[in-house]
Amino acid sequence: MIFRMKDRFGLLTMHTPIRRCLQALNREPQPTLSLFKDPSSLRSFSVAAFSNHNISSPLPIFTNSKPASAFGKWHDPRYFSTSKQDDHTKKADIHEEIEDEDDSDDNYDDEDEEDYEDDDDDECVSVSSSKKVYTAEEKEAEATAIGYKVVGPLQKDDQVFKPYEPAFAVVQIGSHQFKVSNGDSIFTERLKFCEVNDKLILNKVLLLGSASQTIIGRPIVPDAAVHAVVEEHALDAKVIIFKKKRRKNYRRTKGHRQELTKLRITDIEGVEKPQIELAEKPSESAKKEQEKVPLSA
């Protein structure tokens, strides 16, 4: 914004910087809103405003009362707050302040924020967050669309964790497919409607296999289920997103941690799991393998 002001008043470069800045302020109260949102520009602004003490004319009074308040309490929580809760509540407060003091309608950001506030006041949801309140049916529908179903929390006396069985399944969650077996743990995208220690049934099973049978679904096997337990909701390791254009003075750094869910597979249903006795010769059990083709997908 400061660069734009210099262009506009290019002929007036002989003026003191403070007068130029204040003229801009008097003419257009709007740019100050976006101007003061950026702390770096705010800093340079304050330096320009108060460094020059040789002005003959008295300081013009700010027509907009906002700049004074912005200078006074410069604690924009968007940049300093660490907890998300504080961000939402403080953002709501600041938007209320902006509404009170700014009377013009040229700032489109403000208009959008006002609209959101009007809609969300009934639900007591803060302005900037887009938290949707899901009903139970919507949760079920979305969960089944992704490919899992929440059964319930794990009880203390549930014997869910069995020893390893030589059977595998290929299960699809969202758009990722996993070849899982009893006792495996997999990392998936964050599953929204379950907490830690919840039992899940993954019902989008594409292939089942064991020592004696292979069941191939077209595309999914009906009446097959893979049981899993949510082990944790975690964040992935941080990746640094670094963009640079050489010789153009452009360099951006950003960090990102993806949200994951760790599932522990406990049971695979729908395949025969034959008990292989050691007395049998290994070649016989290998030849027992059949192939069962389901009638309909």
Next chain:
Amino acid sequence: MNKKKVLELAKGFRGRSKNCIRIARERVEKALQYSYRDRRNKKRDMRSLWIQRINAGTRVHGVNYGNFMHGLLKENIQLNRKVLSEISMHEPYSFKSLVDISRNAFPGNKNVVVPPRKVTF
């Protein structure tokens, strides 16, 4: 401290690039650029690796990758290349059943030549 972070990221670099900040900063920036690009390349590379593995697995049974995938498509089997490569490595019998299904669905070109297996003495 940006210098400290840069030198942490420069661990394992060659020569003065791991010790001296002016050189390390350049190499670290290049390394971060490469990692940004390669996060996208990794997806391509992995898919290419899976296709190579599936190809190898199917040619053992006398079918090539293209005909195999075409047969699976015809049968509406929606297994992706990642799990197909895993099955071809670890579950040979299940993979053979998949190849048989694909061969039934799409027998393929009569002109496909399976390279003769070398008999070792």
